Amino acid sequence: MFSVKQLVESGCLTSLPQKYVFKNTESDDCMVTELEAIPTIDFSLLTSGNPDERSKVINELGNACQEWGFFMVINHGVPETLRNEMIRATEGFFDLAGEEKRQYTGKKLFDPIRCGTSFNPKVDKVLLWRDYLKVHVHPHFSAPNKPSGFGKVLQEYCKRTREMASELLKGISESLGLEESYINEKMAVESADSHQLLVANMYPPCPQPELSMGLPPHSDHGLLTILMQNGLAGLQVMHNAKWVPVNPLPNSFLVNTGDHMEILTNGKYKSVVHRAVVNNKATRISIGTAHGPPLDTIVSPAAELVTDFVGQFFPAYRGIKYREYLELQQSKSLNGKSCLDHLRI
């Protein structure tokens, strides 16, 4: 399997190969600002049983979703050992010999396990400085058979992140003035058929990081993405027309609202564009899980959120099957919110 990792390890790189040179089309006023920080949510207050603390954190969740579409989650209860094992096992997977990974160089979006490079090398005009592993982990769990023990760690990690997602979705439902169970029930998030996709990204050190891109500006599909990183910064979030770098707090998760949250809430909570830049020092790893409804669910704006005070219904997006949306996104290069734009009414 061809990979950026292999390219770097070949030891013959002094400059960035031309096909990785990413033309930054952003205007100058999209510059990076260090002045703002992503909100932090103390997860333990959602589940502590103290109603005052819960309503305060639900309020913070609502503000974070409305103003940022991103928040850091602390005190989440996922053991640090599990997180570390997950990072180590993922590194172990990327370290496997090319022949061992070749069996997973799947062609199709719904192949249970796929690894590769860039986003969609068949259509990407510029290659991304990124290798990936994608695993459909729910409703049917799959795992690469190497490195040994990966499957066990992956299964536990995915279960814990699913539990976190449904707890956060309860808080988010309440922040919208809906019943706590609203999103989980409407989107069957807690059902045996809900969809969860794990995406592990590896960004090896790059000889000219300012000229290349790990992941270009894009929004995520699904309701929520829960992301863990190996302690190296690289993710930037578009906020008030500026790129805000994320400096992850130790032992935190980064959570963002996806395109299907935007559709479901009729744009009240939007998916937010983000990108991953690379560095020339060390390999960065990020591991995200996208949490969505069962693949055959048609996601459309919730009636409760699109009906005005005289009872008129104003949906801003047309409904689409989750599966079809994933196919649409995967068929092209990653490009901002272009996929969601297809659904705007």
Ligand SMILES: O=C(O)CCC(=O)C(=O)O
């Ligand atoms: O590497 C990162 O921090 C971002 C990853 C990401 O945005 C994605 O996998 O969708």
Ligand SMILES: [Fe+2]
């Ligand atoms: Fe993303």
